[in-house]
Amino acid sequence: MADKTNAKRLTDSELSVFCTQIAMLLRSGISVTEGLSIMVEDSENTEGRAILKTALDHCELGEPLSSGLRASGAFPEYLLNMTAIGEESGRLDEVMDALSSYYEREDALHEAVRSAVRYPLVMIVMMAVVMGVLMTRVLPVFNEVFLQLGTELSGVSLSILRAGQALSRYSVLLVVLAAVVAAALLWLNKTAAGRAFRLKYFSSRVLGSRRLADKIGSARFASGMSLMLSSGLDTDKSLEMVSRLVDSPLVRKKIARCQELIGEGQNFADALVNAGLFTGVYARMVTVGYKTGSADAVMKNLADRYQEEIDTQVSRTVSLIEPTLVAVFSVLVGFILLSVMLPLMGIMSSIG
Numbered sequence: 254m255a256d257k258t259n260a261k262r263l264t265d266s267e268l269s270v271f272c273t274q275i276a277m278l279l280r281s282g283i284s285v286t287e288g289l290s291i292m293v294e295d296s297e298n299t300e301g302r303a304i305l306k307t308a309l310d311h312c313e314l315g316e317p318l319s320s321g322l323r324a325s326g327a328f329p330e331y332l333l334n335m336t337a338i339g340e341e342s343g344r345l346d347e348v349m350d351a352l353s354s355y356y357e358r359e360d361a362l363h364e365a366v367r368s369a370v371r372y373p374l375v376m377i378v379m380m381a382v383v384m385g386v387l388m389t390r391v392l393p394v395f396n397e398v399f400l401q402l403g404t405e406l407s408g409v410s411l412s413i414l415r416a417g418q419a420l421s422r423y424s425v426l427l428v429v430l431a432a433v434v435a436a437a438l439l440w441l442n443k444t445a446a447g448r449a450f451r452l453k454y455f456s457s458r459v460l461g462s463r464r465l466a467d468k469i470g471s472a473r474f475a476s477g478m479s480l481m482l483s484s485g486l487d488t489d490k491s492l493e494m495v496s497r498l499v500d501s502p503l504v505r506k507k508i509a510r511c512q513e514l515i516g517e518g519q520n521f522a523d524a525l526v527n528a529g530l531f532t533g534v535y536a537r538m539v540t541v542g543y544k545t546g547s548a549d550a551v552m553k554n555l556a557d558r559y560q561e562e563i564d565t566q567v568s569r570t571v572s573l574i575e576p577t578l579v580a581v582f583s584v585l586v587g588f589i590l591l592s593v594m595l596p597l598m599g600i601m602s603s604i605g
Contacts, residue, residue, distance in 0.1 A: 263304075263327050265360035272332075272353035275318075279346035286312045289321075318345070331498060332356075335484065342485050351480045354553070358476045361560055362469055365567045372571055376578040380585070387589050388417030395593045410592040465566050470501030472559035474508070474530065479552035488521045504530070521548070531555070 263271065278288035289309040296302040308321035319337040322328045332352060339348030392406070392414045399405050406414055420427065477498045481491030489512070496508045511528035515521065522543035526536040535555055542551030 261300075261327065262329065265356045265363060267301075268328070268332060269353050269356035269360060272349045272356065276346050276349035276353060279349065285318045285345075289318075331494075334494065335480065338484055338486065344485060348480075348484045351483050355476050355480045358472070358556055358560055362472060362563065365560075365563050366469070368567055368571060373574050373578065376575075376582070380578070380582045383582070384585060384589075385417075385420060387586065388413055389421045392417055392589070392593065395597070398597065406593065407596070408592070410589075410596070413589055413592065465563065465570075466501060467503060468559055468563050468566070470499055470504035471530065472556055472563060473499050473501075474504055475552045475559060476556035479549050479556055482549035482552060489515065 274292060275285075275288060278291070279285070283291070286309065289305055289312060293302055293305045293309055296305055304325045304327045307325040308318070311321035311324050312318060317337070317340050319333050319340060322336060323333050335348055335352055336345070339345035342348075392410070395410075396406050396414055405411070474495055477495035478491055481494055482488070486494070492508055492512050492515075496505055499505055499508065507528045507530045511524045511530060514524035514527055519527065520543065522540045525531055525539055531539050535558075538551050538555065539548070542548045
């Protein structure tokens, strides 16, 4: 059975839940085939049941779990490779448990990035809509009032009115432009090429600083290394596989430099530090972890610490953006209304 299910890739959250369930079943002494059968029966989602059923069909033919998951077409290559490693080493339950933690952290990272971008975008869209209504609907009403009083808008208010008339005149073009922007955003988020382009040119700027983007890359590196080392892989193989997971070009360069230093005879911990992957207290933690044989636990600890730092920085960024956008919005709306109301009040007082 070589045919694949036309299923979409599972999200990080769904992958974490799946790995947790497999790990629990294996630790309970239940075989992979029986465990998948139980999961198929318990699944309430039609698409999820089809994915599990495909994997189950392959496992019932005597194929390993990794082959069944690959046939479903819903799992990333990284999970498939790690599952195969777990099967070969006889530590599939430990690998699945580590994968669950890894994808849970990945989901938290993605949510942190989404939180940093989502709120400002919503506020900007709302500001644009309200400003558009003021310029195209409210100001023409005030202009009619001025004309009835024997005068017309002037100065700044007249310029804003003309801008609103231009918006109305080219509204179709603006709708097309908005659709193009929406399509570009989907491309940046839903395709591999788009994500690579976004990471290279926009991520550090949108998120507020290069530092935050580097922290995300370091968190992903530490999380991946923790998983690799706890799965029994040697440091060379672990670095090779983790380099495929990291999106940050800077972190990839550091990994490549680390591999070069190891090839030159440096030990794993010194190579990580000298390549700039870890600095300060984190570097000392890695060195101690390597000497005590607990490098995987230290990497997991570092991944958790990076996640906390990312969450803190994102929360701080959002908390600064919110009042700033509200203040800018209030000033713009107030400026437009005052540019109309003050001349109107002057005319009304002269009439009185």
